[in-house]
């Protein structure tokens with residue numbers, strides 16, 4: 109048992125056997141701490157369990173925790189590569205008791221594990237205790253049988269462990285290993301304690317207190333235990349080496365680096381290989397946990413780590429990107445213990461390669477400038493801040509890279525001068541900005557950004573995180589506090605809330621803090637990176653500087669994730685079905701639906717629409733993982749990623765891909781590839797279902813499609829289904845036979861209508877007199893038949909008039925039909941023998957006038973007209989009669 113993997117599992121197994129829950133490492137980006145840059149100890153994920161704020165189903169736990177110490181309070185970056193024990197990334201093995209066992213059992217477990225399981229020589233071990241902690245000293249004596257000179261009392265903070273200015277804390281006891289007198293150094297507390305002979309391997313913290321504020325310290329609800337052992341250090345001892353970089357995992361990484369560069373890890377080159385091995389670990393784990401290189405916050409720390417390693421790769425003479433070629437070795441060694449590394453392999457590999465490719469372009473030139481600027485300098489002198497800033501600004505050299513490059517020659521960098529140059533540039537940018545047009549409305553946001561910086565977005569990986577309120581704004585001014593009932597814009601150093609952009613709406617949710625509850629209704633982005641939570645204070649009072657917990661409305665966000673991913677699928681399906689002229693013209697990703705505007709010159713047929721929808725649903729059913737990568741814009745577009753015309757992109761962009769094409773030239777390749785900063789589902793199957801509910805034109809050549817996904821799509825279909833069932837039930841049939849039933853009812857109705865019309869026509873002309881002939885009168889010696897008929901269609905009035913004329917033999921007929929809306933149609937017929945005396949056209953105009961209309965037309969023997977007022981039918985008949993007289 110001596111490989112790192114075996115040591116790790118021996119540790120975890122030991123505590124599992126002793127009733128501890130084996131808890132996975134928490135991510136490197138802490139969700140439960142407002143200010144901590146990276147997780148830097150095993151207890152971070154349990155912080156709130158110690159203080160009693162959070163309950164867990166176990167009271168004993170053990171972990172192997174990923175830790176990064178670079179940037180922020182604990183920063184080991186500068187020393188890495190040059191010492192035996194500094195790392196930016198390391199693993200901390202720990203056991204925890206949450207009010208369960210305390211000092212005695214903690215000491216007993218630790219002693220058992222290192223002397224029995226690990227088999228360390230008791231004579232090489234010594235411990236420290238806090239100077240007043242007699243209990244701990246006595247337990248060590250009793251359990252380990254250590255003599256008094258091996259139990260060293262320390263009065264300093266070295267033996268009183270605190271998480272930070274506030275949080276759980278308590279006295280601690282550290283176990284040291286003596287690497288032997290061939291190495292320089294003295295025991296803890298001695299003048300030579302900084303030497304490398306006595307190495308601390310395990311810290312047992314007796315968590316007893318909570319530092320609430322700087323002044324106030326209270327007892328924890330129950331005394332607890334937090335221990336931390338550096339895996340790399342214990343591995344060095346168990347593998348019989350003194351230097352952490354000589355343990356198996358580092359040996360493998362360094363060997364891979366030697367093979368890839370053809371340069372041995374000896375002499376001056378040794379540090380470079382070590383830097384590369386160490387930085388590969390931290391960079392890969394950070395990327396796997398969602399950090400991507402950027403120019404701010406955590407992303408910038410990652411960039412610094414990566415670029416520092418890349419300079420060393422260059423020092424080793426590597427011509428092409430090196431780091432990503434070492435990744436398979438890292439995954440082979442650590443992938444089993446940390447599966448996130450395996451899952452993110454493609455992302456890590458591409459991100460490393462991209463960063464190295466891009467940085468190489470300026471690295472050589474920057475190093476040239478640096479060597480010119482320092483040509484005549486000697487040890488102890490300083491490079492001016494201006495040049496260091498130019499290297500930073502123009503060549504992408506982080507300050508620590510410049511310092512690292514000059515370290516071997518003992519040349520320093522004027523960091524004050526560097527900061528002054530940086531400040532000057534910011535001031536210039538500010539001045540230029542305030543000269544531009546939209547400055548007035550945006551002014552307050554730029555003030556905020558200048559003062560507190562941009563917001564770090566954590567929401568790709570979490571919907572819940574802690575942060576610190578950096579500013580409050582109301583009515584365009586910065587305010588200090590806001591209370592219940594007020595509306596306020598809240599700015600926090602980091603947030604899981606997505607701010608509206610790229611068509612996706614901002615997140616809503618809640619912000620909680622000590623004594624306050626705040627509802628966030630929307631989140632927007634201002635001043636190029638300040639996330640503004642638009643909020644209403646429900647309870648209590650919030651102040652700048654408050655620590656808060658931010659919780660995104662999960663339901664709402666999930667629906668937006670589905671709608672956003674479905675938008676990408678529909679976009680590609682549209683292009684596949686209608687042609688590549690289809691380009692996005694706008695989109696809206698809301699929780700309840702998605703809307704997509706695109707260029708296309710004509711309506712989309714039902715068949716096309718169905719095809720588009722089917723394709724999108726096919727990819728959903730693939731349940732393919734949705735992958736995000738960071739790429740250079742040009743590379744992304746070359747790889748076929750869809751980008752918005754006219755959109756401003758940074759040098760590097762997130763590229764979201766999903767699904768596999770099954771048909772056409774793209775068969776077997778990625779189905780959808782788009783530049784996108786939005787939030788997406790993890791697997792396409794999470795979308796559930798997509799259903800297009802409308803399609804139409806919005807402008808010349810631009811069409812709009814609206815669609816629903818998941819539960820909303822299901823409910824929509826359910827509604828449609830209910831409707832069909834209701835129709836079937838009204839028709840007294842089954843849904844599957846409803847259409848046939850409707851068609852036959854329609855046929856029947858047409859037949860009945862026809863029959864009815866015939867019957868009415870007949871009725872109009874028969875039945876008034878004994879011989880069955882229609883009644884008529886004689887006006888001025890002329891036979892006249894005037895009738896109002898209902899239910900006879902206007903087109904049937906003329907045939908009716910013909911029949912009437914036939915019946916009369918000689919005479920004038922007038923039929924007035926009235927429809928359901930009381931509109932009248934009139935037809936006048938005049939038999940041939942009378943046309944020289946009466947014109948049907950004139951007569952029908954008389955009728956029309958009486959019916960409130962005007963005009964009418966036809967021939968002298970048959971004419972037709974209309975009128976809006978059917979109630980005047982009798983008057984119309986009288987008027988025509990009058991005209992005959």
Ligand code: SER
Pocket residue numbers: 148149150151202269311312313334335336337
């Ligand atoms: N929290 C302590 C440390 O970081 C022990 O785990 O050293």
